[in-house]
Amino acid sequence: MSHSIEHTDTHVAKRARTRSGSDLEWRCINTIRTLAADTVQRANSGHPGAPMGLAPTAHLLWAEFMRYNPTNPAWINRDRFVLSNGHACALQYSMLHLAGYQVTLEDLKHFRQIGSITPGHPENTHTPGVEVTTGPLGQGIANAVGLAIAQTHLAAEFNRPGFELINNHTYVILGDGCHMEGISGEAASLAGHLGLGNLIAIYDDNKISIDGETELAFTEDVAKRFEAYGWHTIHVSDADDDIVALRAAIESAKKVTDRPSLILARTTIGYGSEKEGTEKVHGAPLGDKDLAAAKTRLGFDPAQSFVVPAEVAAHYGQIAAQGQQLEADWRAQFDAYRAAHPALAAEFERRANNELPADWKKGLPTFTPKDKAVATRQLHSDVLNVLANNLPEIVGGSADLAPSNLTELKCSHDFQKATPEGRYIRFGVREHAMGAIGNGIAAYGMYIPYVATFFNFLSYCWPAARLSALSHFRVLYVMTHDSIGLGEDGPTHQPIEMLPLSRACPDMVTLRPADGNETVGSYVVAIERKHGPAVLCFTRHAVPHLEGSSAEKVALGAYVLQDQANHDVILIATGSEVSIAVEAARTLANEGIKARIVSAPSLDLFDQQPAAYRCEVLTPGVTVVSVEASGVTGWTRYSHFSIGMRSFGASGPVKDVFAKFGFTGDQVAASVRTFLGAPAERRHAHLAVHYDY
Incomplete structure (x- = not known):
């Protein structure tokens, strides 16, 4: 069911604005707007419109709802924030600065410059507080589904009566472009099926894309589509000025725990600009004249840039201090947890530190030429299941191909709404979202995710695989049916260009084992590679075990x-x-x-x-x-x-x-x-x- 928080929806450029909220709240919001506009103007490049329209939403999230500690961006129970429309990153960088992360005003002034920590789209390897790399539209919302899956599973695995160690939410902002890309539909469909009540998405419904009004190409009823996916939806018809309505919407979403929520927030792109509400403010600086007028309109001195008023800095400083206390309280709870559940606490800490247990290779098989010829897809299944027994952090699944690519985990059951402790994920025929969800699981920490399909369909999840490499995420891409040797299915399924493609990608390792020993070695390499993805390629047809083959020598490449x-x-x-x-x-x-x-x-x-x-x-x-x-x-x-x-x-x-x-x-x-x-x-x-x- 959907419900609305209704307010006037007249075009904001042609009406007198009626605001709800305190003067301090609006001072904070307008600080965000001017900071983002200054950031883009200084670079003479970027997207000021979405940040200016989303400022009220961002302020409420970072000042009231999100739990985080800016002095420790890696605190495991922090709420996760994903900016799926990553072109609006001037907003995220402004928020990170205000919230107390190690993002300075000088960093904002070096937006989109070589060597800065404020690149043109958010990158998790560059900027403290950025959870995932976004920019290619739709990836962020799919990453957020992975983050929510990881939280749900970790809570089921470690929480105990009296100890709710893991209870964070994932908040994601997305725009029209994310909705138009097919990956978002794949990811949202799975999220609804899984009932991920810890996932709250806010749709920046500003009705503008690069070409102009979204009605040129996008007229669907987004709320009805998401309701069909199984999401809870809320409409806020004036997310420019009515922060009371926005607050109520987020509070309502948090109370819905059995399904994800989508808040459709009607905003005005470039709020305060002469070009507000048009595509002209989407992907270009405001210009000096318009920026000065916007600052005047928003209560700032047009002659000054990168201004954070003292009262705004003090307000966010208090929020940062509260975040430090939140983590301190959590650590005190964990100390009590350790006393009550020492074995669980030790396992939790091992995985939080990204450490492998000393005996993680126990039980791995060895092979000789006397052993029966077997397809490496079967050998991979045997090896994966040994490793899954030894490494509870291994989770993953297949794109509706388990009987063919042999990816099921014999030591666990399915991850489903009713069984969140299960480790095998039924991704369905959703390769693109599957790869991006794997990135989200890896980004959360505590897990080694694997995703599987036929090697030819790595092309279906290639944008996500490329981001695995760019983000340095350990995601295992298990690719079976790896050559023309799959035979009867023919050229539509036979990968010809995929090996050259995956080998060409920086920071990605491609492994194609010849037999059982090399299959073992390939998995060892992939597991030990803590900061990057591996593509593991396996045959459909049987191959002999070779004289001279070596698991250990796989690490040498040849x-x-x-x-x-x-x-x-x-x-x-x-x-x-x-x-x-x-x-x-x-x-x-x-x-x-x-x-x-x-x-x-x-x-x-x-x-x-x-x-x-x-x-x-x-x-x-x-x-x-x-x-x-x-x-x-x-x-x-x-x-x-x-x-x-x-x-x-x-x-x-x-x-x-x-x-x-x-x-x-x-x-x-x-x-x-x-x-x-x-x-x-x-x-x-x-x-x-x-x-x-």
């Missing part, structure tokens, strides 16, 4: 799997193609051609090794041929010739598909033989730049 003295050629391969390279080497050996086999589960990690080690593996002066049933982009760094995919795949049984595109032992041997027999000038023409040590 290593010599099998060797011959005075080798004539080096075959470097990944995943299921390593065993094909081994077959090819046997054929070549019968012809007197000696081949070294290099398994390269992660070119990203190999890139990071010392030059001496890379020269040890890829002998300078010896021809290198790469073998991978994927696009060849990127291989020229290490190979003179690539046996790979230069087209889309085809539908058919895996053996037939591999044979069609040249991926059998005999075919690879023939390709190597032909290349080695070519004149030297032709061989070198295949490579513009050889691997650079």
Whole structure:
């Protein structure tokens, strides 16, 4: 059900404004407006309109409702704030400054400048108090769903009678653009299904987008859509001037604990500007003349900039002191909790400190060539379940593919509204939101989230995966059906460009194990990588366990799997193609051609090794041929010739598909033989730049 807090909805530029609230409250609100406008004006770049319209909402959240301690932005039970419409970040930076975080007026003056902690969109790695990196629209609201899931689960896991350690809320502001992006619908649908009553979203309903009025492209009834998702909705028709109505709406939302809440707050973009209510104030500074007039209108001296009146600073100073006391009280409660529940408290502290237990690798399997050939998707399931037994912080799930990608946790049941202690999340067919929700879970702390789908559909969650890397979040992207080897589903499902794409992303590690031992090693690398995502790629079809494979050597990225003295050629391969390279080497050996086999589960990690080690593996002066049933982009760094995919795949049984595109032992041997027999000038023409040590 939706209810409204009704007030006059006439265009604010054409009416006398009637305000509710105290003089001090409005002094604070107008300080936020002028600070944000000054910040954008000084940079001569940015978005002043949304911050000016959202100032009353931001003030109420930060001054009355949110619990935080600016001297410790990492306090675990703090309320989380997400600005999904991240272009409005001058608002967030202004609030962080006023609230007492380590964001100074000088930082505001260096908005959008090289080396500043106030970049053009919020980045969690740059600015104290920023929880998640936002900017690509819709990501923030999906992150907020992940934050709310993490809080719900952590409370179920650790709270005990008399000890409500974890009870924070997640507040998120979002705009029209976030609603238009499909990711927000995916995330909101799941949030409603899960009944996340700790999630409160405030929609900046200003009716303006970059192109002009939103009616140009966006006329849906947002409230009805969210009600259909299972959300509680509230309308505030004058969020510019009626903070009594805004306050009542937020209070009402907090009382609804069985479902998330959306407050539709009617605001005026650029409130106080001559251009208020128009797209002209969306993405450009006000200009000196308009800014001066707006300051006069808002009760500030137009000749002064970056002004925080003493009474405003004092008011927020009191709020900051209250936040420090809130954390002190929480820590006192935790001391009592430790006395009553010592084992739980120790586990809580271990995870809060991002520490792995000493025995977290116990029970991990080892394999020999005598073991049965198995698809690495099955091997990954076995390894994941061992790790989940050892690491209760592992939570995650799949995009409605559990029977295929084998991601279910045998040690736990589902995370659902009725069972919030469950660790397996049924994301449904929502890959884009799934990745962003994983980022939110990672951002909360205390968890190692994994998200899973077919590797080709990493493209569906790529914007979120890219932000995992930018944000340095440890999210495990479990990607099965990792090549043309998935066979019958055909080219719509066969990833050709995904390995080059994920390898190209900074701060992301891609791992494609060849067998059971490398599968173990890949998971170990991903878990130990505390500040960045890993893409783990697994086969649909069976692969043999290889002589010489090593879990430990996965961390080197590439290593010599099998060797011959005075080798004539080096075959470097990944995943299921390593065993094909081994077959090819046997054929070549019968012809007197000696081949070294290099398994390269992660070119990203190999890139990071010392030059001496890379020269040890890829002998300078010896021809290198790469073998991978994927696009060849990127291989020229290490190979003179690539046996790979230069087209889309085809539908058919895996053996037939591999044979069609040249991926059998005999075919690879023939390709190597032909290349080695070519004149030297032709061989070198295949490579513009050889691997650079």
